Amino acid sequence: MNQLSFTTALQGQRYSQFQKIIACNSLTAQYGLRLSPEDTELLLLSREQALKDQNRIELSEGILPRLIETFCDSPYIHQDTYAQTLADLQELFYIYKNESLDLLTDDELLAFMREQFDGICCGDTDYLGGTCLDRFAQAARAGYDGYQATGGKGMYEQFSQEQHWDHQLFLEVLRELIQ
Amino acid sequence: MSYTLEELFPVLQMLTQKYTLNESTSIRRETAQQLMTAILYCIEAYEDEDAYAVRSNLRDLRNADAMKAYKRGRDLVYQKTVAAKNLYEGLLKEFDAYGNQTYYDTIVRGFSAFFNYYDIDFAPQDHILTLDYPILRPLPDLSGINAVQSYLASVKLEQRFLSRFPREHVCRVLAHHYPDYDRQVMNLCSPVLRHALCCMLLLKPLRQIPFTPSEHAALAALARGSEANELKARLENLLQLFIQQTGDDAPGLFEYLRADMDDFAVRLIQFSQLYPDCETFHF
Numbered sequence: 001m002n003q004l005s006f007t008t009a010l011q012g013q014r015y016s017q018f019q020k021i022i023a024c025n026s027l028t029a030q031y032g033l034r035l036s037p038e039d040t041e042l043l044l045l046s047r048e049q050a051l052k053d054q055n056r057i058e059l060s061e062g063i064l065p066r067l068i069e070t071f072c073d074s075p076y077i078h079q080d081t082y083a084q085t086l087a088d089l090q091e092l093f094y095i096y097k098n099e100s101l102d103l104l105t106d107d108e109l110l111a112f113m114r115e116q117f118d119g120i121c122c123g124d125t126d127y128l129g130g131t132c133l134d135r136f137a138q139a140a141r142a143g144y145d146g147y148q149a150t151g152g153k154g155m156y157e158q159f160s161q162e163q164h165w166d167h168q169l170f171l172e173v174l175r176e177l178i179q
Numbered sequence: 180m181s182y183t184l185e186e187l188f189p190v191l192q193m194l195t196q197k198y199t200l201n202e203s204t205s206i207r208r209e210t211a212q213q214l215m216t217a218i219l220y221c222i223e224a225y226e227d228e229d230a231y232a233v234r235s236n237l238r239d240l241r242n243a244d245a246m247k248a249y250k251r252g253r254d255l256v257y258q259k260t261v262a263a264k265n266l267y268e269g270l271l272k273e274f275d276a277y278g279n280q281t282y283y284d285t286i287v288r289g290f291s292a293f294f295n296y297y298d299i300d301f302a303p304q305d306h307i308l309t310l311d312y313p314i315l316r317p318l319p320d321l322s323g324i325n326a327v328q329s330y331l332a333s334v335k336l337e338q339r340f341l342s343r344f345p346r347e348h349v350c351r352v353l354a355h356h357y358p359d360y361d362r363q364v365m366n367l368c369s370p371v372l373r374h375a376l377c378c379m380l381l382l383k384p385l386r387q388i389p390f391t392p393s394e395h396a397a398l399a400a401l402a403r404g405s406e407a408n409e410l411k412a413r414l415e416n417l418l419q420l421f422i423q424q425t426g427d428d429a430p431g432l433f434e435y436l437r438a439d440m441d442d443f444a445v446r447l448i449q450f451s452q453l454y455p456d457c458e459t460f461h462f
Contacts, residue, residue: 051205055207056207056208057205057206057207058204059191059192059195059206059211060195060204061204062204062205063204066204094205097203097205098207102203102206102207102210105202105203106204107202
């Protein structure tokens with residue numbers, strides 16, 4: 001059963017996927033976000049390329065609707081970069097499903113991505129992929145399974161290697177400025 | 180009958196959801212390949228049963244859809260696994276490795292692990308084991324539980340044959356021809372069978388080990404000038420006689436043991452060509 005066989009069989013799903021993604025606009029409209037048919041088509045092409053690059057197959061509706069649902073109320077997503085951000089997040093999703101050896105469920109990975117995207121990444125998908133996701137996947141490969149209890153939330157601190165702003169650091173810097 | 184990919188797709192979707200516990204919308208391509216092979220393995224099991232039923236006029240050929248064919252095939256694979264496990268447990272009760280480590284490790288250790296780890300749902304095509312102990316008849320392109328069933332059936336026939344002889348005799352024959360047989364990866368049936376047939380050719384008692392120089396000469400003379408097929412047919416007749424005389428009517432025993440006759444005939448002819456430079460016939 002070769003690659004061409006799978007690809008051909010999956011093409012039949014495209015129309016259904018297109019409709020499902022367009023239908024997400026009814027949810028995202030309240031946040032000022034909307035995907036045009038052209039955006040959707042590009043996202044689906046981006047999806048196909050990302051799946052091909054990562055040697056993965058989606059046999060059902062795919063992750064895009066869930067990705068939209070998870071990220072649509074993020075303060076770091078805006079209409080002018082909406083489609084590109086979704087494409088970037090989608091690509092990261094497939095990469096890190098592989099990098100975590102499929103140990104993470106979709107929900108766990110999405111929850112982690114959203115939390116870090118809004119948190120220390122401040123909407124930067126490059127930072128998300130280059131630090132948080134990379135370290136989290138490494139931990140999963142090494143046998144860490146704490147994410148199972150938390151659903152992927154609230155655990156990055158133990159893997160973080162950067163010093164971030166916190167309350168104590170903020171007060172120290174403020175005192176220095178005042179003095 | 181074969182199914183198109185479009186017909187198989189819903190089956191693959193169903194099995195993928197089962198594999199991922201519905202917790203992942205995508206899988207690796209290799210995983211999809213593995214699951215598709217699992218589906219085809221089960222459908223083949225269904226089609227084999229279907230073909231048998233049609234040949235036996237039990238029913239007309241039915242156009243089962245792919246999902247139905249897969250589910251029925253999966254049930255058949257499960258039934259074969261249960262049957263193989265029963266066969267194995269029966270075999271274990273009286274299994275004797277005659278001191279050969281590979282035989283013991285393969286049958287006693289290897290197969291007990293197989294029945295714990297064989298994955299009927301997601302990898303029925305994978306029989307996991309390396310089946311290190313060499314049986315007389317190679318498994319013809321079989322895989323999964325089909326390979327296991329065939330292999331265990333062969334081992335059962337071997338054990339049945341070897342149990343015709345006193346244990347001490349089997350060990351003496353093996354040790355005489357292969358002093359380190361306990362550590363070798365070798366088939367135990369073959370030397371015992373060849374020894375018995377040589378004794379029949381020489382009209383001497385089976386228990387007499389080793390052969391005398393004149394008996395080696397007689398073996399060389401018997402094989403000299405023979406064509407391989409002719410000698411093989413003669414050996415098979417002796418084998419048939421041996422089985423009849425031991426009163427063993429196990430189905431398949433003759434067919435299994437005759438698999439050794441090709442090589443045995445060739446080795447006898449080679450020995451006859453080398454004699455007297457080579458004075459001893461080595462099995």
